[in-house]
Amino acid sequence: MQIIRTEKLEKIYNDNGVPVHALKGIDLEIAKGDFMVIAGPSGSGKTTLLNLMGALDKPTEGNIFIENEDISTKSKKELSEFRLKNLGFVFQAYNLIPVLTALENIEFSMMLLGINEEERQDKALALMKELEIDELANKRPNEMSGGQQQRVAVTRAIVNNPSVVLADEPTANLDSETGAKLLDLMQKMNKEKNITFIFSSHDSQVIERAKRLLILKDGKIVEEK
């Protein structure tokens, strides 16, 4: 079952008068349960593609369908709602709200969905236990290591049962051992819950674990494995 489909995706940035052609016709289908890595040199368009698939940005040309819904026709508010219900995000760093504890950070996305406090807490704690990070529950981000923060971020990303989790270089700030632990966790979620993961990464250990690997160069797919 396909979860994301792009058609002739083009992205041209035109911020400072000089147009930058970041994506040049991306045609792509991603199946449910995939564990896909987008690799490629710096500036090749990985983040741009991920942002489009994450409904954070709109393409200049072409269409993008997530769960068969055309993203390019949605308003900002609808996109926000769509992301909340269907997508999870893990960024390179600073994912968490510094003044909230790990547990509260995870609860936060459920709060945005309007889930009541009791249910939120139960569910967040249960998931933290399952992912073996429950000892972090009452810690604030500044009391956690980078790897711990990223694991909390992954937990937050999956707590609302999204169809897809998008992670832009999630291991870039971690050493290889902590990176591996984070990947273990995501792989486990992929296997057990059939959550689709899409990464961008330069990291060889991320690339090694990919079910599917996409290599971008100059805004085009140059290789697929």
Added chain:
Amino acid sequence: MLLTLAWRNIWRNKRRSLIVMISIVVGVMMVFFTNGFMNGMLFQMLKNQISSSVSHILIHKKGFNDNKVIQSYIPDPELVEGAIKEQTGIKNYSKKLISFGLLSSASNSSGVFLNGVNPIEEKDVTKIKESIIEGTYLTENKRDLVIGKKLAEKLEVGIGDKVVAMANTPDGSIGSEMFRIVGIYKTFSSEFDKIYIYANKQITQEMLEVENKEYEFSIICEDYQQADIIKEQIKNQLPDEYEVLSYVDLLPMIIFQIDMSKQWMWILNIIVGVALIFGIINTMLMSVYERIQEIGVLMSIGMKNGKIISMITLEAFILGVTGTIGGIIFSLLVMWPFYNSGINLAVFSDGLNSFGIGAVIYPVLNINDFAATLIILPIVSVLAALYPAYKAIKLEPIYAVRYV
């Protein structure tokens, strides 16, 4: 959860938040202080004037207030008294003779307003009896006279001394009478004390050959704020040859000052409000700029604009509410002792006396003002936070997330 988040965000930068809160506290205190003391002073001035001579409503023959001549007696005292008795909302009233004259002692003489009063009626209308500092109030004795301290000093007389009063009679001759000083009073105002003297009504009527004539009805209402309404009602009962005046007509300067002070309070409120607005805008803008990345993450994970606005305005609201409550508490703490015992300005008392203010000023605390502040300032804080909140929701998540 938004509340928790807002609360903790405030304490992220303790110093900055405390500065805003303290400035709100100081602003609130400033408003209440100025307000309390200014009103305290003005109401005291008003009360003093009312209780010494003006009362709430005065009734004369038309023209008497501007030109107190002995020919201008009240044409039909029974008619006036009847009207007063029928009127509701009146607590006490008195009727008296007032005439300009000259009071002489062995060593000196001075121009005075001779008040011929019924001592029993008068003590419920003016405060002369309570202001006596030496001797007694008027008694049954015909020749009793009560004068002010300043006048006693000027005439170099004391209790038991004889003085002679002189004034014009209606036919233009001079009526005179010997009095004996039984009491000396001192009010808030040395000017007043120098001029007003009190004797029994009958002897003054005889002296001025105006037996059974009345010159002034002074009325005290149950509620002074009703004075103008009651005045109009009495006025409608009486023919045109009478003048009915309330303290508002009689004390235009003080009323004007009270109005001015209300406007000044508005200006002060606005100044404090504007300072608050800029304080909040500045603080919240800084706080938004510091959190661009965080806000970007929140937007990415699906936090909608409405919630982001709530989060930011809630922070401002908390700042506003805590500051305002703090300001009110501190104002009360600081003003409470003065509220009970007054502020003693004895050092300036000579200057104040000539303004008609006593040496001790009681600040006026108004519950309504506190309530208004408690409602308005937090609302203003929220309004001020709208601009920073607007800045926040204008952020694009993809840029905000990568913002360093």
